Amino acid sequence: MHRYLTILAILTIASCGQRVKKSSDMSIMPFELILYDAHYSLGYAHKFVVTNRDLTIIFKGELEGEKDTTLFETDLQPNEALKNLSNISIDDLLENYSNPYIEDGSQITVVLKKNNKTKTIHLSNYYQPDIGFAIEFINGIIPTKYKINYNKERLLKNQEKNK
Secondary structure (H helix, E strand, C coil): CHHHHHHHHHHHHHHHHHHHHHHHHCCCCCCEEEEEEEEHHHCEEEEEEEECCEEEEEEEECCCCCCCEEEEEEECCCCHHHHHHHCCCHHHCCCEEECCCCCCCCEEEEEEEECCEEEEEEEECCCCHHHHHHHHHHHCCCCHHHCCCCCHHHHHHHHHHCC
8 A cells, every 4th residue: 555655646646747847948029910801991909918917809999989998818828839829030030021912801900018118010901920920829718709800711822913
């Protein structure tokens, strides 16, 4: 019986050590990603705020007298996707990605803050992989009615067609 308890104690300590190791491996660098999905013709935008801890969606009314309203919020647990999102390199992103052959359509602005740096990125009918990953991450968490329309295949097809 004593040997059984000793083995059980060793297994418990080992498994606790593994849990600690996993959570230290999942340390997420602090960041803030703000994404504006504008609906100009309807006079509003959705503001998506993602940090290493939570995600919030805010309705931004563009008409006089409209107030910002929080539509959705949730806490985020450390995971590989959130870690990858926190590792997006600000320095590698351009300020503007645009398909000049399409005047209307997808208009997305992203503000990325991390390591005491801030960069604003505007995408006009253009697929950019890092921002695409961020949008997929957000869309994977939020309710369907707030999903960001960022169709990778259509955007890439239009980019290729107009080169």
